[in-house]
Amino acid sequence: MAAAESPSSALRRRDLCSRGIRLAGKMRADVVDLLDAYVEQQGLDASASVAAVEGVPVAAVERWDEQTGTQRLLENLAAYRAFRALLAQMLEEQREQLGEADAGLGRALAALLLQVSAFAYHLEELLRLESRGIPGEEGDGPPPPPRLSLFEQKLRGLGVLRELAQWAVRSVRDLRQLAKPSPATGAAPGLAESP
Amino acid sequence: LGDPQNLKCVTHNLHKMLCTWDISSRGRHGLTNFCYTTNDLTPQVCFETKERMVEIPVPESSITVTIESSGTAFATKEFVIHQKDISFVPVTPHILSLMPDFPTSTLNLKWSDNGSVFPYGLDALWQIQILRKEAMEVVTQVAYYSKLTHEDVILSWNWTSDMPLECTSHYVKIRCYINATQFVGPKDWSDWSPAEEIPGKDTEPGGSGVFPLDPVVAVGSDLTFCCVHEEDQRITNMTYGSKSYTMMQLSSRSHAIRVLNASVSNSSGTNVVCRLENGLEGSVVFVGYAPDTPQNLSCETSNFLIIKCTWKPGRPSGLYGERRTKYNLFERTSGKNVSCEVSEVNRDHVCGFPVLPDQKTYDFILGVSNPIGQAQSSLLVDIIQRVHPKTPEKLTVTGNNSTSIQLRWFINGSFTDIRLLCQIEISSSHSERQLHSVSMPGRKSSTYTAQLNALHPDTRYQFRVRCSAADHFWRWSDWSRAVEQTTSEA
Numbered sequence: 273m274a275a276a277e278s279p280s281s282a283l284r285r286r287d288l289c290s291r292g293i294r295l296a297g298k299m300r301a302d303v304v305d306l307l308d309a310y311v312e313q314q315g316l317d318a319s320a321s322v323a324a325v326e327g328v329p330v331a332a333v334e335r336w337d338e339q340t341g342t343q344r345l346l347e348n349l350a351a352y353r354a355f356r357a358l359l360a361q362m363l364e365e366q367r368e369q370l371g372e373a374d375a376g377l378g379r380a381l382a383a384l385l386l387q388v389s390a391f392a393y394h395l396e397e398l399l400r401l402e403s404r405g406i407p408g409e410e411g412d413g414p415p416p417p418p419r420l421s422l423f424e425q426k427l428r429g430l431g432v433l434r435e436l437a438q439w440a441v442r443s444v445r446d447l448r449q450l451a452k453p454s455p456a457t458g459a460a461p462g463l464a465e466s467p
Numbered sequence: 468l469g470d471p472q473n474l475k476c477v478t479h480n481l482h483k484m485l486c487t488w489d490i491s492s493r494g495r496h497g498l499t500n501f502c503y504t505t506n507d508l509t510p511q512v513c514f515e516t517k518e519r520m521v522e523i524p525v526p527e528s529s530i531t532v533t534i535e536s537s538g539t540a541f542a543t544k545e546f547v548i549h550q551k552d553i554s555f556v557p558v559t560p561h562i563l564s565l566m567p568d569f570p571t572s573t574l575n576l577k578w579s580d581n582g583s584v585f586p587y588g589l590d591a592l593w594q595i596q597i598l599r600k601e602a603m604e605v606v607t608q609v610a611y612y613s614k615l616t617h618e619d620v621i622l623s624w625n626w627t628s629d630m631p632l633e634c635t636s637h638y639v640k641i642r643c644y645i646n647a648t649q650f651v652g653p654k655d656w657s658d659w660s661p662a663e664e665i666p667g668k669d670t671e672p673g674g675s676g677v678f679p680l681d682p683v684v685a686v687g688s689d690l691t692f693c694c695v696h697e698e699d700q701r702i703t704n705m706t707y708g709s710k711s712y713t714m715m716q717l718s719s720r721s722h723a724i725r726v727l728n729a730s731v732s733n734s735s736g737t738n739v740v741c742r743l744e745n746g747l748e749g750s751v752v753f754v755g756y757a758p759d760t761p762q763n764l765s766c767e768t769s770n771f772l773i774i775k776c777t778w779k780p781g782r783p784s785g786l787y788g789e790r791r792t793k794y795n796l797f798e799r800t801s802g803k804n805v806s807c808e809v810s811e812v813n814r815d816h817v818c819g820f821p822v823l824p825d826q827k828t829y830d831f832i833l834g835v836s837n838p839i840g841q842a843q844s845s846l847l848v849d850i851i852q853r854v855h856p857k858t859p860e861k862l863t864v865t866g867n868n869s870t871s872i873q874l875r876w877f878i879n880g881s882f883t884d885i886r887l888l889c890q891i892e893i894s895s896s897h898s899e900r901q902l903h904s905v906s907m908p909g910r911k912s913s914t915y916t917a918q919l920n921a922l923h924p925d926t927r928y929q930f931r932v933r934c935s936a937a938d939h940f941w942r943w944s945d946w947s948r949a950v951e952q953t954t955s956e957a
Contacts, residue, residue, distance in 0.1 A: 315708065315738045323746060372810060373734035373787035422681045423738060423749030 282453075285401055289451035292394050293444050299387045300440030306380045307433045313377050314426045325431035329354045331438035336445075344446040345399050346407065351439050352392040353409060358432045359385040365425055388436070391443070398450070471499075471534035471544045478525050479558045480584040481647055486548075487520045490536050500535040526550060553652040557645045558584070560593070563621060565639050565663040572628045572679070574665065576639055580622050582615035589615040590646040597626060598638040598662065601718045606637075615645070631678040634693035635667040635717040668695045669721035675700075677741050677750040683790050683838035686731050686754055693723035694741030694748055703742040707752075729754045731785040755785035757840025758792045761833050764844045766820075767853040767941060770880030774820045774829065774850060780809075784837050792837040796820050799830040827851055852939035856880060856887070859932045859947040865916065869924035869957045875916045876932050876947060882909025886937035891917055892946070894929045906937045924957035 311318045324330065329351035333339070339347075363381045370378070396406050420428060471488045478484035490499075502513035505526045511533075514521075523530070529549040536542050563577045580591060593611040598604060606628075613622055628637065640659045647654060668674030675696050684690060694705055698720055704711050705724045712724035722741075729737075729752070736751035759781025766776040776796060784792045794807040796818050807818035820829070831846045859876040866873035874891065887909045893901040905917045915934075922928065931949040935942060 313733075314735045315733065317740070320740075320747060367788070369736075369788040370734050371788040371791055421676075421749075422736060422751035423677070423740070426735070426738070426751065427747065427749070 281401065285398065286451050288394065288398050288401065289447045292391070292398070292447045293451075295387065295391050295394060296440045296443040296447065299384070299391060300437055300444075302380070302384055302387065303433055303437040303440060306377075306384055307430075307437065309377055309380065310429060310433055313374055314429065316426060316430055320427070320430065322427050322431040322434065325428045325435075327354065328358060328428075328432050328435050329439065331435055331442045333442070336442075339446075341450050342399075342402070344450065345395055348439075348443055348446055349392060349395040349399065349407065352388050352395065355388050355432065355436050355439070356385065356392060358428075359388060359436075362429050362432065365429075369422065369425075384436075470542045471536055474532065474534070474546045474548070476523075476548055476553045478553055478555050478652075481555060481586070481650055482525055482584075483522050484525045484553055485520060485522050486532070488534060490519060490542075497536060500533075502533040502535075503530055505530050525553060551651045551653075555645070555647055555650050555652055555654045557581075557591075557643050557657040559658040560641050560643050560660045562639065562641060562660050562663045565665060567632045567637075567665045569632055570679075572631050574626045574628065574632070574637060574639065576624045576626070576641070576663075577621055578641060578660075580613055580615060580620045580643075582617055583619045585615045585617065585645065585647070587615070587617040591615050592644045592646065593622070594642050594644075594656070595624060595626075596640045596659070597628075598640070599630075599717075600635050603638055603662070629689070630691040630723060631693060632665055633668040633674075633676075633678040633695065634691070634723055635669050635721050637665045637667070638662040639665075667718070667721065669718045674720075675748060677705075677739050677748045679752075680750050681736075681752070682750075683753045683755065683786065684729060685839050686729065686756055686785070688729050688754070690726045690729055690752065691723055692726065692739045692750065692752075693717060693721050694743075695721045696741070696743055696748070700746075701744045703744065705742070706738075706740045708737045731755060734787045753786055753790055753838075755790070755837070755839055756782055758784055758835040758837055758842045760842040761794075761816075761835055761844040764831070764833055764846045766829065766831060766846060766848050766850075767855040768822060768850050769855050769857045769944075771822050771850070771854075771884065772881060774822055774848075774853075776818045776820065776831065776833065776846075778816050778833060778844065780816050780835075784839070786837050786839070790838050792835060794818060795834045797832045797834060798823075799832065800828065801826060822850065849939075851885060851936070853941050854882070854885060854936035854939070855942040856882070856934045856936075856944040858945040859889070859915075859934055861914075862930065862932055862947045862950045864930075864950060864952045867952055867954060869955045870922050871918060871920040872922060872928070872930070872952055872954065873916060873918050874930055874932065874950070875914050877912075877914045878934060878944075879912055881911040883911050885909045885939075887915070887934050888937035888940070889915065889917065889932055889934040890943070891919065891930055891932050893919065893922075895923070895926050897926075898923070922954050924954050927951065927953045 359381060363385060366378050366381060399406055471490050474486060474488040476484040476486040498515050498517060500513060500515050501521050502511050503523050504511040529547055532546045532548060534544050558581060560578055563579060566575045576595065591613045595609045595611055597606045599606045611624055640662045642657045642659045644656045677692055677694050694702060696702055702722050705714055707724065707726045712726065714722040714724055716722050732752060732754040736753045739750045739752055741748040761778040761780060764776060764778040766774050768774045786792065794809050796805045796807055798820065801823050805820050809816050828849050833844045835842045857879050859878050862874060862876040864872055865875045886906055888904060888906045891903040893903060903919060907915055929949045929951050931946045933943045933946045935944065
């Protein structure tokens with residue numbers, strides 16, 4: 273049975289969780305706005321079904337409620353690191369393809385990239401709180417995706433933003449789960465225990 | 468019975484001719500003694516053959532042939548063949564190479580005209596047939612003329628398809644007709660060459676996609692897009708932008724749409740989407756304008772360090788990012804080339820070129836290009852005559868008494884090669900604005916001074932200064948910031 277968390281540590285975690293929830297909520301709102309602008313700017317069909325895009329972390333998870341706190345954080349961290357790389361790629365492609373045209377979309381993408389980076393750092397803070405080792409970034413990050421055609425790039429961008437919006441929702445649920453006090457002792461459980 | 472008959476002779480090269488004849492069944496399997504003589508003076512040439520075909524020279528006028536077949540019964544027949552009875556059918560041409568250039572949808576055909584076989588100077592007419600699709604439908608047939616030069620010359624011909632070559636297989640065949648005017652016999656087309664094929668993506672496993680892929684085309688173009696899919700995939704529709712188009716079937720794995728008079732696309736391009744039962748394929752087309760010829764190209768220097776050229780770009784190309792219109796400034800005398808960083812969005816177009824040591828005259832060519840086209844403007848300029856100094860700075864009063872004031876200012880730039888003309892504006896509450904001009908040798912990033920006399924005592928004045936080249940006036944600098952000073956009492 274893992275030792276119960278010290279009150280100050282639990283307080284700190286609950287604070288980090290609630291700030292994380294607010295960050296994720298804001299990120300979700302921004303992603304949804306950006307999605308509308310992206311679909312219009314890229315001339316895409318909002319209802320277009322986009323096949324699973326290689327390298328984009330999928331938010332849907334089976335047996336979500338059985339996950340431990342550490343699993344939640346580690347999966348979240350891996351996902352947002354991946355999104356950080358994907359958004360950076362999108363930003364570069366945006367500059368390559370559009371230059372200064374439609375700088376608004378570029379700025380919105382850059383702002384979202386900052387939020388994702390901040391959220392990833394926030395997740396690392398939570399893991400550090402639990403003296404959990406922060407998984408290193410894989411070498412130089414994920415292998416560069418294959419060179420896609422422009423239409424495939426547009427679809428991938430759509431897939432990235434859609435999945436990021438889903439992840440933001442999941443992150444809010446994950447963090448709420450982490451913030452819950454343990455029903456038995458009333459004290460917040462260590463990460464390992466919290467389902 | 469058994470007599471040789473229907474003797475026919477065909478020449479492929481106007482030198483030799485192939486003669487064939489028929490023999491009734493009874494005489495068919497024995498030896499044949501074939502003799503010919505072109506005229507009374509030359510001895511008869513004979514030889515035996517089992518074939519019913521021999522190659523003999525083409526006569527100047529006529530040839531007498533004697534065919535003696537020795538089958539179950541002897542039969543001899545004599546024929547007189549006149550040139551007019553010999554038909555001339557050129558050898559079937561042979562395609563040397565058929566090379567596709569997919570980005571431009573162009574086929575390059577190379578073949579030999581086989582000219583070494585013919586006398587010098589004959590006119591040759593070629594027919595080139597382009598076929599397409601599984602059904603090998605004729606798309607076009609083109610005539611091509613050439614002159615035979617008694618040498619084998621490799622002829623080359625390009626054809627640009629109205630449809631990407633990836634869409635479906637393209638085939639090419641050629642045949643020729645040689646206008647041998649001296650030859651009096653009937654002349655005919657050669658046979659068609661075997662068809663050379665450029666296979667489409669619809670013949671490749673995994674060749675799916677929309678083609679052309681991410682093209683850049685001119686506004687007003689008529690475009691054909693095709694969707695290559697797997698055999699078992701049903702295609703739902705194809706859209707260009709937001710509009711659905713009627714599809715043409717090219718093959719069991721390829722459908723196409725035709726878009727006429729394409730209009731300019733938005734910055735992220737126009738999507739061409741092929742909806743399949745279980746997926747999407749797409750391409751992005753960028754429709755824009757070739758660059759206009761730059762107007763009002765003008766170059767000047769403000770400091771004899773950099774020459775700044777400006778121009779009016781004309782109509783926006785509608786192309787952005789890596790497809791944007793790019794500018795470069797080439798100077799013919801020095802051979803130096805500078806690529807210009809020009810913002811697509813804001814409208815002022817400026818490019819800097821370094822002033823070169825010991826060079827006053829600059830022969831500029833402003834080159835403009837984007838994926839659709841290019842243009843250029845040129846300008847010959849003597850920079851001594853194009854000096855537009857920067858705004859004078861740090862205008863200060865360095866000395867004054869009741870009727871005179873000394874001013875000092877700084878101009879950034881190296882003007883050692885010219886004289887400067889500066890104008891000082893003198894304003895005061897109770898007298899008209901006056902302009903006082905002063906000329907001085909230019910210096911390198913230096914301060915300049917001027918003395919103003921005949922001022923009124925105890926009077927509050929405002930001064931500001933601007934400068935230009937003294938000898939070859941081009942443009943005034945902007946006015947400096949004003950400075951105020953009151954003359955001392957008398």
